[in-house]
Amino acid sequence: MTTDALVTTDAARTYAMDRAHVFHSWVAQDLITPLVITAAQGSYVWDGDGRRLLDLSSQLVNTNIGHQHPKVVAAIQEQAGRLCTVAPQHANDQRSEAARLIAELAPDGMEKVFFTNGGAEAIENAVRMARLHTGRVKVLAQYRSYHGGTSTAINLTGDPRRWANDYGSAGVVHFFGPFLYRSAFHATTEQEECERALEHLEHLIRFEGPDTIAAIVLESIPGTAGIMVPPPGYLRGVREICDRYGIIYIADEVMAGFGRTGAWFAFEHFDVVPDLITFAKGVNSGYVPLGGVVISEEIAATFGTRAYPGGLTYSGHPLACSAAVATIGAMHDEGIVENAARLGETVLGPGLRALAEKHPSIGEVRGLGVFWALDLVSDRETKEPVAPYGGTSPVMRELVAACLAGGVLPFTNYHRLHVVPPCTATPEELAEGLAVLDAALDVVDAAVSAG
Template identity: 50%
Template sequence: MATTAQSKAEIIKQKSVKYNLQSWSKQGGLNPIAVEKAEGIYYWDYDGNRYSDMSAQLVNLNLGHGNKEIVEAIKEQADQYCYMGPSFAVESRADLAEMVIGLMPDNFGKVFFTNAGADANENAIKMARMFTGRKKVFSRYRSYHGSTFGAGNLTGEPRRYPLEPGIPGFVKFFDPYLYREQIQFESEQAAAAYYVAKLREQICYEGPDSIAAIVLETITGSNGVIIPPDGYLQGVRKICDEFGIMMICDEVMAGFGRTGKMFAFEHWDIKPDIVTFAKGVTCGYVQLGGVAVSKEIAAYFDDHFLSCGLTYSGHPLACAAGVACVRYYGEHNILENVNKVGKVLGEELEAMKAKHACVGDVRYIGLFAAIELVKDKASREPLVSYGGDPKGVMGKIVGMLKEKRFMTYSHENMVLVCPPLIITEEQIREELAKMDEVLGTVDKEML
């Protein structure tokens, strides 16, 4: 007797809840969607309900579901062979490394591939410490760099707490968050100068000769799409040059077209020393991350032992997917679409900010956006307190969006809007109309 779609979905959900531990969740009462198929910006459950993927899963599915060019590249590699260790010369691995370096500034030389973003950041700080001979690493409070032990110590927000007391030598500082700042700056440049000066002062007190690296999400991601004021990243670059500190840009979320440029640091015309990436390099079709390093760092390891190694570093299937993705970005003018549709996204979000009492701020660049929800626009009091949401307010809002098949996630008092980069103007307007309706309900029932 054939299994019906409904019973199959129930079997899948029951097994999932019984045997899988789901990340970032209390395990009791979970009710995951059993997904039957996916294509473009949509996926469907076994009852035929269509959901719009407005967070590109975990802000990684840049080219959407079911991209046949990526799938075919994986199949071709699988037909040749599925795996060769990192010490072998593999065509897809060599091609992708060349392509990645070709996308980087002219001071970059080589790539070390990893499995994802967290271990990219782990290996980046290892390389910076080996290269400089120093131990301390600076990162920001409003940051997320991964949840493994090293990346979790880089992380500044509450997801680092289970790792504490943590590793000595990890130092935190605040990034420019002008919406929440008590000081009213006369310009972005003035704000940037203030934050850069405070960072430099802290570095002097920590001992510049002890600091290996400053690690920054070029644009703070899940913690609110916080876009640095003009002059800030340039100022950090100058500090790094002054003291011989490595500037590491975490482009795991912002990289590969998300912001309208291939990498977010390009908006400020800076050249980092190290860039970490993942997510959009393969769009989740096979997991892959990487650490791109300057020519100077690459040359250092010609004569010094590189104490980094992963069994699946530069997995051939992942690299084949990466080659297909990077080609697709260029051949299908994805950056052009991001900038065109991103303009519509920005206009719609600004209209919501003007219309809704619950919207304190909207921040967006390309197709990377967050809506910050507040109890009161004048006081800017967050809709939920920092570090917790005991009444589950944000969960209810995400749930209301889910009822309209608008799928995304929230963090603190922010709702993320980060759809696949292939989304059309028509699709973005259709989906944001759902957001508009939900925000109207928040105005009436939650303030």
């Protein structure tokens, strides 16, 4: 692919029309300067000036198989030529096959899949199923979490994006999950953190009333909130608590699923089986919007002769499902999940830890597979973040500028730099990216030292 083919003469017009007519999410409209993206291939995107950028963001951590995978593009094109859309009340070959393939990846006893258009709708419907199945209303979720932007999902979300949308009417109760680096429990070891976090959760359940709680919603590994890998035993402990009190365990795998952590589902690392699994993003790398819920046999049986009161016009859209079928096939055939695991073990893990040894602004390195975060601090002793919780800072803006200048499209959130390339990335591409991050972190170190 040549640079000339990627530069569009109307990039300036694209930008002008965006600023005139597009209302962007999660930002103040007058304060943004969106990057014009004209093309993408593999691990790279090109901007309106023809500049190639290594996509260490995977966009919104969803292009797990990279950009423009030929098998998936071909599947979408073939399906579009045959049948562009069909209502969800009908059976369709691509929808049926996508559901079969997803159920095949799920634990035994989870054979049914309800399709949505994305992750937030998956959460909405999983919570609805749990409430109807149990006859209870309350749902528990972690403070450090993100579950989506729709009404129930945003109330479940723990991070500051909830605050302006929180009307206290969704029956949601938040709790502290395990995070040893910034422990809410004054723990000094992973075991202490696990034990105290589970004790905190069980106390909360007892004080809220176990018979009032329908579900606990947990990102298996929280994504946007900081990629905090739970300590050994924590998710098993949550499973045991749920079983003890008849609470449904919903695993939010929207970001962490489909290869991102080096496993098909992130909960596989922790030897647990949830009751409901929400997914989106990596199921087809976002080529066409798709999400869904994988449902346990017991919960599915609740709606065997009782109508499920939910649905979407585009549930199981054939273009999206054809992309999912092709994506899962490519991931199997090309060993993409295994590649993600290998990259984490041999390239990203060692490479990011080496950066931490060099750069005093890195407080902690966390992650698995191609799912990593650097916790950036102004002081390693106090762990003071370089940007406030829920905000940004000049230091973080300088970091982003340095990454872009070096040819890397980064993912940052508050005081963190997330390193989340496609699962299809090569060691050479990641070495290129780590070199750019190394130089960009020099900028952070200098800014921190200057005070």
